[in-house]
Amino acid sequence: MTKSTQYAKPGEVERKWVLIDAEGATLGRLATKAAMILRGKNKPQYTPHTDTGDFVVIINADKVVLTGNKAEHKSYWRYSGWLGGLKTESFKEAMEKHPERVVEHAVKGMLPKTTLGRKQGTKLKVYAGPEHPHAAQNPVKIDWRA
Template sequence: MSQAVGNTALAYTRVWHQVDASERVLGKLAERIALVLMGKHKPIYDPSVDCGDYVVVTNSRKIKVTGRKEEQLLFRKHSMFPGGLKETPYATMKQRNPDEIIRHAVSGMLPKNKLRERRLERLKIFPSYKMGRIGANIMRTFQDGTIPHDYDPSKPTTSQTLERLRQKKALAEVQETV
């Protein structure tokens, strides 16, 4: 009798995680996202294998930075022509393209290898809480890390919808006691 030993296909399945970026610190959030994109939270992690999950970030407009980074942080890009350096301050980038702030921070925390671009493709960032059809894929939220007991894959689940459900339950409990 033989026994199959090794990693199963179920262990490599990709789960969709959702995180609400409002009032979260950029560096700590980017670190956590990078770990999930790499798959370091799984027991089957291997640096040479891309076994990470999808991450959906909502409310990227409300991200925070600590210290004086709001005045000091600059985003640089170069066109490779002489004099082609473009510098954009953090405040301008937050107004024009808030998802690029998080993408840039997460990219800097991922390993610099051939898997980096593939991992970044699994990062979906939205400036508000609306995420369209992608919301139906969400399995876990970063707030508690578990799947809700009344999980319905056909309904998009965001932190705001979960908060509304909590408020409705609390209101129902108050009305029952009265």
């Protein structure tokens, strides 16, 4: 008799809340850790076609750093579809205006580009400062370096 692989079903997934402090964190390394937790790859019951991930709350997004001289050269762009509709802004400008979006962009870029990936992206909560409104969920603080 052969044993079959156990797959997690959407209704029986237990979700936790994870808190990550981004102070002094390298953007890419922080984003890979957050994306891994959002997908559920840190759990033994990880199933590729099911959302087994946890909720991730990232605080102090305004204190995230880039290595080397990427802070001067990295840029973010969006295109409206119209002629002359390409808007670009540098990493420094983006960090001054909306640091949450910079971290969110990095993490969501590491998630699958499918309906499942978009659903996993909704479990990401990013805040520029040290305060967040999710204290009632008792998020467990983890070290992103580990």
